[in-house]
Amino acid sequence: MRYVYAFIFFILISIIFSSCSQSKKVEAEPLAVKDSVVVEKELFFGFDLEDYEVKYDTVQKGWTWNDLFAAFEVNQYTINSTAERMKDSLIGLKYILAGKPFMTFRAKSDTSNIPSHLIYQPDAFSYISFDFNSDSVDIRKEYRPIETTEKMVSGVIEKNSNLSAEMGKNFETYRMAASLTDAIEGVYAWSVDFFKLQVGDKFVVVYDEKSIDGQPYSVDKIKYVWFEHANTGLYAFNYTDSTGEVSGFYDELGNDMKRPFLMSPLKFSRISSAFNMNRLHPIYKTRRPHLGTDYAAPTGTPILATADGTISKASRSRGNGIYVKIRHNKTYDTQYLHMSKIADGIRPGVRVAQGDVIGYVGSTGAATGPHVCYRFWKNGRQINHRAEKFPKSEPMKEEVKPLYLEHIVPLKERLDREINNLRLVSVDEPEL
Known part of the structure; x- marks a missing residue:
């Protein structure tokens, strides 16, 4: 009987080893390693907003550098020296302007409640950075990415x-x-x-x-x-x-x-009175030819020479008011009436180029409001310049x-x- 048990035990051991040898060996798969993505923090004017507290404000009318730097508790000498350094050509800021935005930055870890940096924005393209962490204020002019x-x-x-x-x-x-x-x-x-x-x-x-x-x-x-x-x-x-x-x-x-000629002596305006041979004059109340085109515009609007030429007249008369006349060539002359004033350097004999400022819109002479009366001469006779067919350029x-x-x-x-x-x-x- 003892031999029978031994035989059965032997059979069981054989079966176990046989099944183990037939089983497939399963290897553990390596863990997939995903590419790590480093996300850069978005900075605000170079500052991490998780570390700084920001206060927004606007320069008020009548403010000086003292008002702008009031929150930083700096002495008058520092304020004056900083203001002088602002005039440097690299910064080019002589004074602050009312209505311009500025921001103060205070580190959240700072318990003094005194800000350490100031950002002043003089325009949409640049900003001035002030760092008050050192004895002398560090100033930098930065340009915003365009x-x-x-x-x-x-x-x-x-x-x-x-x-x-x-x-x-x-x-x-x-x-x-x-x-x-x-x-x-x-x-x-x-x-x-x-x-x-x-x-x-x-x-x-x-x-x-x-x-x-x-x-x-x-x-x-x-x-x-x-x-x-x-x-x-x-x-x-x-x-x-x-x-x-x-x-x-x-x-x-x-x-x-x-x-050769610009179509208008003004850059922006509206036509208030077109060339008309039978216009009722607004002042004299009689019908007389209006040998020109009126361009209404605010007083002081620059008046442009419509073509290259030489100043033949720069004077004043009762009807024309202050006016300038330009000789362009043997065929064409132009005249600009009712100016508020003649531009500096414009006098008879001076050469001007197309687009040069020769005067400014006004209402001198027989004018009811600010405008320039543009007159166009061809072979000594006034014509409607808008009906003239000018030659093309080369x-x-x-x-x-x-x-x-x-x-x-x-x-x-x-x-x-x-x-x-x-x-x-x-x-x-x-x-x-």
């Missing part, structure tokens, strides 16, 4: 509207709308009278927009643009060749957008033109796509 983004804007001039108003529909701030309007007027200053726009005139503009913290603040430059005035479309492309000798805005054929150099025409192909295609969309929208919209 982002440049390509944008496209389009629109149609509606009834009782103008370019500025239509542009304003695309922006939250007047500054941006005015900046882009000014830039477009600069491109077409020789070919479009923006004081004589018509209902249905259209525009498409591609430009670079500058922004800070996602907020747009200015137009960097117009890259290319199309403007339709009186059913005539005008393309303009900003182009500079590899040598830099060819630079400016050119049309789709390579013609320079510049012309064309682009032939050796440069092929590269230019190739460069603008995709740009023009992009404009044309948007132009077609604009026309479709204009057709679909019901008339008011």
